[in-house]
Amino acid sequence: MVIVGxxxxxxxxxxxxxxxxxxxxxxxxxxxxxxxxxxxxxxxAWLKGEADAESLMLKPESFYAGAGIELVLGARVTSLKRxxxxxxxxxxxxxxxxxxxxxxxxxxxxLPIRGADLAGVLSLRSAxxxxxxxxxxxxxxxxxxxxxxxxxxxxxxxxxxxGAEVVVIEREAAILARVAKExxxxxxxxxxxxxxxxxxxxxxxxxxxxxxxxxxxxxxAGRRAVACDxxxxxxxxxxxxxxAREAGLECVAGVVVxxxxxxxxxxVFAIGDVTHRPIPHYARMFWLESVANALExxxxxxxxxxxxxxxxxxxxxxxxxxxxxKLQFAGLxxxxxxxxxxxxxxxxKFAVFHLKGDTVQAVEAVNAPAEFMAGRQLIxxxxxxxxxxxxxxxxxxxxxxx
Amino acid sequence: MAKITxxxxxxxxxxxxxxxxxxxxxxxxKNNVPGIDADCGGACACATCxxxxxxxxxDKTGTPSAMEESMLDFAENVETNSRLSCQIKVSExxxxxxxxxxxxxx
Numbered sequence: 001m002v003i004v005g006x007x008x009x010x011x012x013x014x015x016x017x018x019x020x021x022x023x024x025x026x027x028x029x030x031x032x033x034x035x036x037x038x039x040x041x042x043x044x045a046w047l048k049g050e051a052d053a054e055s056l057m058l059k060p061e062s063f064y065a066g067a068g069i070e071l072v073l074g075a076r077v078t079s080l081k082r083x084x085x086x087x088x089x090x091x092x093x094x095x096x097x098x099x100x101x102x103x104x105x106x107x108x109x110x111l112p113i114r115g116a117d118l119a120g121v122l123s124l125r126s127a128x129x130x131x132x133x134x135x136x137x138x139x140x141x142x143x144x145x146x147x148x149x150x151x152x153x154x155x156x157x158x159x160x161x162x163g164a165e166v167v168v169i170e171r172e173a174a175i176l177a178r179v180a181k182e183x184x185x186x187x188x189x190x191x192x193x194x195x196x197x198x199x200x201x202x203x204x205x206x207x208x209x210x211x212x213x214x215x216x217x218x219x220x221a222g223r224r225a226v227a228c229d230x231x232x233x234x235x236x237x238x239x240x241x242x243x244a245r246e247a248g249l250e251c252v253a254g255v256v257v258x259x260x261x262x263x264x265x266x267x268v269f270a271i272g273d274v275t276h277r278p279i280p281h282y283a284r285m286f287w288l289e290s291v292a293n294a295l296e297x298x299x300x301x302x303x304x305x306x307x308x309x310x311x312x313x314x315x316x317x318x319x320x321x322x323x324x325x326k327l328q329f330a331g332l333x334x335x336x337x338x339x340x341x342x343x344x345x346x347x348x349k350f351a352v353f354h355l356k357g358d359t360v361q362a363v364e365a366v367n368a369p370a371e372f373m374a375g376r377q378l379i380x381x382x383x384x385x386x387x388x389x390x391x392x393x394x395x396x397x398x399x400x401x402x
Numbered sequence: 403m404a405k406i407t408x409x410x411x412x413x414x415x416x417x418x419x420x421x422x423x424x425x426x427x428x429x430x431x432k433n434n435v436p437g438i439d440a441d442c443g444g445a446c447a448c449a450t451c452x453x454x455x456x457x458x459x460x461d462k463t464g465t466p467s468a469m470e471e472s473m474l475d476f477a478e479n480v481e482t483n484s485r486l487s488c489q490i491k492v493s494e495x496x497x498x499x500x501x502x503x504x505x506x507x508x
Contacts, residue, residue: 019436038443055424060432067434292448295441319447326469328447369469373449373476398475 001026001305002087002095004077004243005103009272009294011036011058013101013302018067020306027095028064029072029087032126035061040291042130043154044321047137048161053127080247082265099305102255102263102270103298104240106289111146111233115208120215120230124151125237136230139163144218144228146205148175150320152234153188156197157322167198167226169218174201178236181333184352184364187345188322195323200226237289239274252276254287260310261300269305271297280313281379282334282361290318315380317372324348328372331362331379340390342371351375358384370397377401404497408435408453411505420492426501427451427488437503444488446470449477451487452507456500463490463499478506 001017003010006028014028014036030036037056045051064071076090080100088094108123110116122133133155137143141164145152148170156166168175174185189199204221208231218226239254249263250256254276261269261277272294279286293316300310320327325348336354343350351371354362359382363375374397378385389395408416408430420429430438430451439450446469455463460483466474470489474480487501 015434019434040443040445055428057432059434063432063434291443292441295439317448319442319445321445326445326447367469369446369472370475373473377476401476 001099001101002097003028003101003103004080004087005101005105005240005272005274006030006032006036006071006073007103007105007272007294008036008038008058008291009105009298010101010103012295013103013271013298014069015059015063015067016298016302017306018069020302020308022302022306024098025068025070027070027072027097029075029077029089029095031074031076032128033074034127035059035064035071035073037127038291039125042127043124043151044158047130047134047155047158056127077243080243082247082249082268085267098267100268101301101305102244102268102274103272103294104243104274106237106239106273108233109236109238111205111235113205113207115210115215116233118208118210118215119213120210121208121233122230123233124155133230133232137162137164140165141230142228143167144169144226144231145234146218146231147234147236148172148177148199148201149179149234149236150176152232153192153322154320155232155234156192157195160195160197161323166196167200167228168192169200169203169205169220169226171204172201175199180364181339181352181354183341183345184366187348187350187366191323191325191348237273239276239287241274244270244274252285256285257297259300259313260304261297262304269301271301279316279332281315282332284334286332288316290316292317315376317376324367326367326369328365328369329363330365330372330376331360333362336361338387340387342391343368343393353390355387358387360385374398374401404492404494404499406492406496407498407500408437409500409502410435410437411503411507422493424492425488426453426490426492426499427486429492430487437507438487439507440488442488446473446486446489449473449486450507452477452480452504453485453487453501454481454504455483455485455490456502457483459496459499459501462496477504479504 036058145168209217241251244255245251255270317330333354338355340353349367351365351368360378365372442448
């Protein structure tokens with residue numbers, strides 16, 4: 001058994017295989033020099049200094065040897081030979097497999113513009129990226145965030161916590177354009193502005209300016225330049241599917257899998273950020289970029305390989321922490337024709353339910369855990385709801401979902 | 403340091419020495435105790451680290467926050483002694499704690 005990619009998905013699959021009773025040798029190969037760890041805190045608790053490196057580890061280092069999992073770290077897999085059931089490493093080593101799990105994840109998308117190679121132009125994906133970012137933040141330091149997505153906003157909030165000045169630059173007319181809906185977008189804009197974050201929306205980044213090899217500013221088309229000491233680029237990700245594509249596996253900006261993480265090759269599974277997968281609830285293929293997705297597919301692949309039935313499909317979910325806000329999301333806002341806002345955005349405790357007819361397709365909850373939990377159940381059950389009751393905070397979510 | 407007994411739904415017991423400052427959830431996950439998934443890693447965002455706190459320990463483990471309570475309201479098989487184990491901090495105060503895992507996380 002070989003797992004390529006020692007991130008959250010790969011590390012979890014290895015551990016699950018053992019807890020499901022799989023007794024054959026497992027080799028877990030990762031490019032980073034450290035054992036599998038959790039990435040979500042890198043932009044949140046870890047960046048703020050509220051969690052240490054050890055607390056980020058999925059399992060203690062000693063776990064792997066004890067569980068008979070061979071960790072091959074700092075190693076890059078350069079080719080997959082499916083006919084020989086072998087993966088080859090850049091250093092010449094090769095590993096044979098009976099079953100293979102591809103969990104190469106994704107990388108931060110780069111901006112191919114002038115100055116992108118200046119020191120201080122950063123992205124955030126790995127623990128070492130996070131170290132570099134943390135070193136650039138502190139009281140009075142100026143950070144320009146390119147991309148108003150969740151990574152950018154989480155880093156903006158953490159940077160403010162650390163005393164840095166922050167400008168968020170977004171190409172679209174509003175932040176979160178790709179991943180969230182109104183009124184959440186305007187709520188978050190106002191919430192960040194009230195905490196000292198400046199926004200440049202509808203702004204095209206032309207180049208990064210620098211002096212002596214270090215970034216000093218971001219030049220925007222037709223606007224003032226944003227002076228800064230560091231830049232964080234958070235403009236989405238690119239899936240690391242090259243290995244699969246070169247091995248003849250179908251890829252659509254990600255490795256194509258079925259609803260149980262199988263590729264077309266019965267010996268090869270793919271899990272986590274690298275996949276392009278069916279979302280049965282919405283009857284379509286999509287790309288999910290979340291821990292919940294990594295874990296769901298890790299459970300699927302590990303179950304099948306260990307000879308257990310695959311677990312039932314989950315309603316996809318995600319979360320974000322910014323300042324004192326707990327954001328929780330369930331479902332995907334596909335095919336929606338209406339929305340119901342429950343609670344008051346002015347009080348920073350509300351939820352936005354996206355509906356298709358009388359059924360909930362997705363919920364975005366801000367400091368509203370009951371709305372998130374109940375919403376997730378309602379999405380899964382496809383149960384029709386009453387809009388009037390859903391909008392009425394005097395009716396509890398227990399009653400709405402009853 | 404506190405000795406914590408984690409009892410799986412199947413009855414299997416795991417007695418673990420957990421460092422003070424960690425959460426009861428971390429004590430389980432980092433020692434590969436099955437039955438506590440903790441999908442969100444301890445952010446109180448997912449309710450997959452649900453445990454039942456043994457009656458004798460309910461006072462010492464404190465009361466859940468409003469956030470935790472709301473999450474628990476919608477977890478499966480909730481009882482009056484249900485807690486999210488990511489929200490219980492380990493200290494010498496709770497040396498000897500016994501928690502049980504629900505069937506839904508089996």
